[in-house]
Structure formats: structure tokens, C-alpha cells
Amino acid sequence: MNIILLGPPGAGKGTQAKILQTERGMVQLSTGDMLRAAVASGSDVGMKAKAVMEAGQLVSDEIVIGVVSERLDQPDVKTGAIFDGFPRTIAQAAALDTLLDEKGMALDAVVEMQVDDAVLIQRILQRAAETGGARADDNEETLTKRLGVYHEQTAPLIDYYRERGKLKSIDGMAAIDEVTRQLKAALDG
């Protein structure tokens, strides 16, 4: 089964992806993690992405699609992919449709995790405090930008997938285990 977790930064996509990875043997594909690894390694992609990520903007569709395409060629994704933080634009969603087609894979469901902006800001500032500022983009100014980018460029994907009959929505504001319960029910229902 291949799924997308859709939702704003701080919605808990990564947390839920890791739970599914452990419990169902699926593989978390976080483009944010892949890009941070590229930045840390100093690769070409990393050098292009660094400043854009620090500013809370989106890395170009071309770069991100290239990174995902390469990742999908690795054999471990055959047990099921959890796209976390991708796609983030309509162009990425269209490219993902084509990539999955080319690789003989199907998209089973898109689960939208609904969380109010005020709750997100609290959560991300808490993550920043707990991790001692490990992520350069976990600060209030960048977060406000990231939320703006989400509403403008990523939220249109909700309709994109609803129109294609793939969308399920769950309450991302509940406690972690309740969100997991709703997520599994959405996938199994």
C-alpha cells in the first residue's frame, strides 16, 4: 500500500509515518529528511536547497521530484511507501502520478491531517525548545512563512485528491494514539 500524509508543518505527519513504518513495515519517504541529508552532505542538491529551506520556502519542483524519483528506485519501497511532506504543489502531485505509473506503483490513499494554525505554532515552538534548535527552520518567523506557503501552494492538493476519490481526512489535533487509530481506520476502511 502506498499513501500520502498531507498536512501543514507540525501536523504530526512524521510521527505517524514512523508509527506505520514500525507497525506495518511501510517506508517513510520524507522529502524534508532527504533534503536535510543532502544539505548535510554538501551535495549539489544540498547546496541549492539550503538557503531556500532556511527561508521557509519550497525547494524547486524539479529538484524535489528528482530526489523522489531516485528514492523510489530503491528496493525497500516495495513494501509500501508513506509520502511525508511530498507532494507539496500541484505540479509535484502530477509528477508523482506519472512517476508511480512509470514504476508500476499505485496510490492507495491520501490522508489529510487537519490541525488549526494556532496549535501548529505551539507544537513547532515546543519542538524547537525540545531539540535545542536542531532544525534551522523551526522558529516563529520561518514557521509563519511555512504555514503561508502551505495554505497557498499545498492546501490545493486537498481538492486535487478529493476530486480523484483518494482523500480521507482525520483529526490531527487528537492525542497521538487517537490520531494513529483514525489513520489506520482511514487506511483499512
Ligand code: AMP
Ligand atoms: P519538512 O521537513 O517536510 O517540514 O520540510 C522542510 C523544508 O524542506 C520545507 O520547508 C521546504 O523548504 C523543503 N521541502 C521539503 N519537502 C519539500 C517538497 N516536497 N517540495 C519543496 N520543498 C520541500
